[in-house]
Amino acid sequence: MYRVALIILGATCVAAIGKPALAADFGPPPVYQAAPPVAPAPMPAPAPAPAPAYNWTGIYLGLNGGYGIGTHTPMSLYGSDFSAFNYAANGYLLGMTAGAQIQSGRTVMGIDADIDWANLNGTGRGTIDFNGAPIGTATLSSSLSSISTLRSRIGYAPDNWLFYLTGGVAMTNEASTLTGAVGFVCGTGAANSPPCSSPTNFHVGLAAGAGLEYGITSNLSVKGEYIWIGAGALNTLKENMLRAGVNWRFGM
Numbered sequence: 211m212y213r214v215a216l217i218i219l220g221a222t223c224v225a226a227i228g229k230p231a232l233a234a235d236f237g238p239p240p241v242y243q244a245a246p247p248v249a250p251a252p253m254p255a256p257a258p259a260p261a262p263a264y265n266w267t268g269i270y271l272g273l274n275g276g277y278g279i280g281t282h283t284p285m286s287l288y289g290s291d292f293s294a295f296n297y298a299a300n301g302y303l304l305g306m307t308a309g310a311q312i313q314s315g316r317t318v319m320g321i322d323a324d325i326d327w328a329n330l331n332g333t334g335r336g337t338i339d340f341n342g343a344p345i346g347t348a349t350l351s352s353s354l355s356s357i358s359t360l361r362s363r364i365g366y367a368p369d370n371w372l373f374y375l376t377g378g379v380a381m382t383n384e385a386s387t388l389t390g391a392v393g394f395v396c397g398t399g400a401a402n403s404p405p406c407s408s409p410t411n412f413h414v415g416l417a418a419g420a421g422l423e424y425g426i427t428s429n430l431s432v433k434g435e436y437i438w439i440g441a442g443a444l445n446t447l448k449e450n451m452l453r454a455g456v457n458w459r460f461g462m
Contacts, residue, residue, distance in 0.1 A: 264370040264425050266318045267461065272307040274455030278330050280439070282352040283446045284386035287408040291341050291401070297334025299352050299449075303327065307455060311363065318365045318372055323358075330354035330449065335390070340402045346393020354447070356383040357439060359417040370425035380417040382441040384408070415441025423457070431457050 278301060285294035303326040311320025335349040358381045365374030386408040388396050396406040421435025432455070439449040 264367070264428070265461065266311055266313045266367055266372060266425070266459075268429075268459040269310045270308070270431075270457040270459040272455050272457035273305070274307050274324060274326065274433075274453045275302070275304040276451055276453030277301070278303055278328065278354075278357075278439075278449045278451045280330070280447065280449035282332050282350075282354075282384075282386075282448075284350060284352050284384070284408060285338065285404070286446050287384075287386055287410070287413070288388070288404040292404050293339045293342070294348075294350060295334055295336035297332050297350070297352075299330050299332030299354060299447075301328060301330035301354070303330070303357065303451065303453070305357075307457065309363070309457075313367060316367050318363075318367045318374065320363050321361070322363045322376060322378075323360045325358040326356060326451075326453075328354050328357055338388075338391075338394070338404070340404075344393075345402055346391055348388050348392070348394075348396070349390040350386060350388055352384055352386045352447075354382055354384045354449070357381075357449070357451070359437065359439070361417055365423075370431075372423040372425070372431075373420075374423065375420050376435075376437070377416075377418040380415045380439045380441050382413050382415065382439065382447060383411050384413060384441075384447060385411050413441045413447065415439060415447070419451075428461070429459050431459065433457065 280299055281296045282299045283296035285292045305324055305326030307324040309320055309322040311318050331353050333349065333351045336347060337344045338346055338348050359378060361376045361378030363374050363376045365372045388404060388406050394403060396404050417437055417439050419435055419437035421433055423431050423433035425431045434454050437451040439451060441447045
């Protein structure tokens with residue numbers, strides 16, 4: 211029994227002495243740390259919104275100005291039995307524009323109206339005919355003081371450019387006088403005696419042309435256009451107007 215007790219005591223001492231040495235051989239136990247959090251990948255920036263397409267729809271007001279080049283043959287204004295020569299009548303014009311239009315796809319349709327104060331004057335001298343036969347000579351003078359038109363307009367619009375055609379009616383305010391008659395006397399009331407001035411100043415006719423307009427902003431645009439005017443009895447006035455203008459549009 212005494213020997214067994216010594217053996218157990220010796221084994222216990224060996225175990226107690228060997229434990230620190232074993233711990234020294236392996237070192238302290240590892241300390242485990244959580245991995246740092248991973249930041250989420252940044253979201254891609256949203257794509258920029260596409261620029262809105264230019265829209266020509268709206269009601270507009272504007273100013274225009276230009277120059278007119280044409281011919282007048284005013285004798286038929288005095289009566290359908292009279293005829294005479296034609297002569298040049300040129301000058302400046304300045305006016306206002308109003309209109310409305312709507313765009314569908316690249317097609318633009320609308321109505322355009324304008325009134326221009328004009329200073330188009332001309333004078334010529336030649337033979338005066340009555341029923342096709344000459345009755346003498348005289349000097350004819352014309353003064354065109356205004357031109358008004360009411361026209362439809364249809365165009366093609368690639369973004370903020372607008373190419374258009376236009377046509378409608380025109381009204382002119384033209385005064386004509388006859389002076390220096392040789393071979394006849396004006397204003398006597400006889401069938402072959404024309405009045406000394408045209409009986410009426412307002413004459414209705416036609417207007418047609420084409421133009422180009424450019425949108426600077428969504429409301430402001432500039433234009434250039436050609437308008438042909440034929441007005442008066444038997445188309446006694448023909449004017450070719452070259453005009454530039456600016457319009458301010460109120461969108462709808």
